[in-house]
Amino acid sequence: MTALHARRWAAHELGGPDVWRLDDHEVPAPGPGEVTIEVRAAGMNPADVKHVAAGTDASRLPVAIGYEVAGVVSAVGPGTRIATGPVEVGDEVLAFRIAGGYATAVTVRASDVFAKPARLGFAEAANLLLAGTTALDMLRAAHVVAGDTILLHGASGAVGVSVLQQARLLGVTVVGTASPGRFDVVGRFGGVPVAHGDGLEERVRDAVPGGLDAALDAAGADEAVDVSLALVADRGRIVTIAAKPRAQRDGFTALAGSNPDSARYRDSVRARLVELAGSGELVVPVARTYALDDARAAAAELMGGHPGGKLALVP
Known part of the structure; x- marks a missing residue:
């Protein structure tokens, strides 16, 4: 097998999407334990932008952008199986915890590749696992169990929507800010919706007069942290993915996919999330898709607030 000509977005300097470049790129042929995927959709996540923002580690440059994709297998390395079993050229798959997903093709570790459930479109499949594994990691870290009542900040965002669905499967009541x-x-x-903003603490108290067991923060605002601290007695059951400085200062848990414990856990639950999506118990709302050439505009929308669902790049 020979290398494949492709196009991919990469950051050659630190900064926002305006400094990204769409490069020509030679995708290596897959070796043992690898497959090449013709990308049909690349999932978009805030981490794509944040990990090459000004002030991060410049020693990693250039950095190919994008951590998850869905597509069609175009080549298979010798003796290779993917995470869900045997694989052949032409199989539809999704992959997460890869590098360089904003591309027309990628060669990746087969252990990060899963058969795509037939009920999922490519854009949905490409957006399943980063948000889904983050959500499940938050529930784990806050020790959430059946019968709990929890507060979820940023409930209508991508991670929040996945938390809502997975908490419901656990038998957990969620009060969600939006x-x-x-x-x-x-x-x-x-979820039980409550409006964020002034008076949030009182509104949450009214919604759950019996009190809260835990709080999950996917928003990062000081308001979210302050209300969580006021309403959850055990700081070991307050978890954020967006307010690390407050977590360090106030003594609660901040999660990141780069943390070794979180990384191991998130990898371990990927197959289960694919199964849930395949059965229809976990859905991925997609707001819109963009052409690969329009990645900068798509990233601006992603980081600009509330796109109303996930975004995907379609080569």
């Missing part, structure tokens, strides 16, 4: 215009999303996935 803007009033997004209450329908929180309710659709089983």
